[in-house]
Amino acid sequence: MISFPICKINLGLHIVGKRNDGYHNLETIFYPIALNDVLEIIQADTFSFKATGIPVDGDPAKNLCVRAYDLLKQKFDLPPVYMHLHKAIPLGAGLGGGSSDGAATLLLLNQKFQLKLSPGELIDLALQLGSDCPFFIINKPCIASGRGEILQPIDVPALKGLKIIIVNPGIHVNTGWAFSQITPTAISHSLSDIIAQPITTWKNVLKNDFEEAVFAAHPAIKNIKDQLYAQGALYASMSGSGASLFGIFNKNNIAELRLPENYFVHQSDL
Numbered sequence: 155m156i157s158f159p160i161c162k163i164n165l166g167l168h169i170v171g172k173r174n175d176g177y178h179n180l181e182t183i184f185y186p187i188a189l190n191d192v193l194e195i196i197q198a199d200t201f202s203f204k205a206t207g208i209p210v211d212g213d214p215a216k217n218l219c220v221r222a223y224d225l226l227k228q229k230f231d232l233p234p235v236y237m238h239l240h241k242a243i244p245l246g247a248g249l250g251g252g253s254s255d256g257a258a259t260l261l262l263l264n265q266k267f268q269l270k271l272s273p274g275e276l277i278d279l280a281l282q283l284g285s286d287c288p289f290f291i292i293n294k295p296c297i298a299s300g301r302g303e304i305l306q307p308i309d310v311p312a313l314k315g316l317k318i319i320i321v322n323p324g325i326h327v328n329t330g331w332a333f334s335q336i337t338p339t340a341i342s343h344s345l346s347d348i349i350a351q352p353i354t355t356w357k358n359v360l361k362n363d364f365e366e367a368v369f370a371a372h373p374a375i376k377n378i379k380d381q382l383y384a385q386g387a388l389y390a391s392m393s394g395s396g397a398s399l400f401g402i403f404n405k406n407n408i409a410e411l412r413l414p415e416n417y418f419v420h421q422s423d424l
């Protein structure tokens with residue numbers, strides 16, 4: 155069976171409080187983006203995992219696909235499988251690519267071996283893999299709170315018919331470090347009220363709390379946001395804890411950005 159794990163951007167991201175378990179409560183809107191990896195799972199005589207495409211760092215046994223399989227294996231008598239992950243989503247980019255692969259593995263195995271896990275049970279398992287993982291069980295625009303697992307689907311009419319450009323400069327921002335730089339504050343504007351307004355009103359009110367610290371540490375990341383606005387973006391922001399930036403444009407106003415050749419750039423319709 156094959157699946158196409160997509161990625162996400164965050165429309166607004168507020169860190170609202172530090173929790174006793176070391177994580178933070180946040181409020182954000184997850185928006186799915188049509189940039190995807192490919193994951194194939196086939197029943198086999200022995201377990202194996204192969205990754206191709208953009209190289210994934212670290213121990214393959216800790217890949218989120220393998221961790222998702224192991225998590226289900228603790229609960230169910232799963233047969234061995236061959237898993238092939240082809241990576242196209244940049245890593246450690248604030249786009250949730252690894253989380254999406256982990257969630258896709260849970261969804262595929264649930265379907266293939268008829269495990270009958272409900273969406274709520276899949277979300278609980280996904281949260282054990284990472285805070286961004288539960289969203290990828292749903293894969294529809296959602297307003298999120300808690301660590302990101304309290305999810306409410308939401309319509310974002312302001313984005314209909316527009317185009318997105320994602321730029322990743324390949325700078326790695328450690329997520330734990332980014333959270334450690336934030337002093338949590340109570341949310342002053344309701345995210346759902348903001349995104350119900352026309353996109354031209356978002357610029358000064360829809361904010362990613364990580365930008366200040368990440369831009370201070372990496373001026374090259376801020377420079378991309380400035381370029382996106384200079385090229386006519388209706389709205390531009392960093393996604394997650396970075397380092398990807400996205401700009402939202404009218405279809406007839408696609409940016410011609412002057413970026414270093416090694417930067418990753420993706421364009422798609424919203």
Ligand SMILES: C[C@](O)(CO)[C@H](O)COP(=O)(O)OP(=O)(O)OC[C@H]1O[C@@H](n2ccc(N)nc2=O)[C@H](O)[C@@H]1O
Nearest residue numbers: 176177178179253284285286287301329330333394395
């Ligand atoms: C920044 C976001 O991408 C926004 O969508 C996510 O909150 C990050 O989610 P993620 O990459 O799945 O992160 P995790 O693997 O769960 O956590 C990495 C580290 O980030 C910090 N962390 C993460 C999520 C959260 N709500 N509070 C935190 O404090 C913790 O130090 C944690 O050890």
Ligand SMILES: Nc1ncnc2c1ncn2[C@@H]1O[C@H](COP(=O)(O)OP(=O)(O)OP(=O)(O)O)[C@@H](O)[C@H]1O
Nearest residue numbers: 212217218245246247248249250251252253255329
């Ligand atoms: N399937 C996978 N795809 C990508 N990275 C993975 C995967 N499995 C494990 N990882 C590890 O997770 C790290 C973060 O990758 P991911 O693409 O999920 O970044 P991200 O969405 O920006 O997350 P973070 O916000 O934690 O940086 C990678 O550097 C890699 O070591």
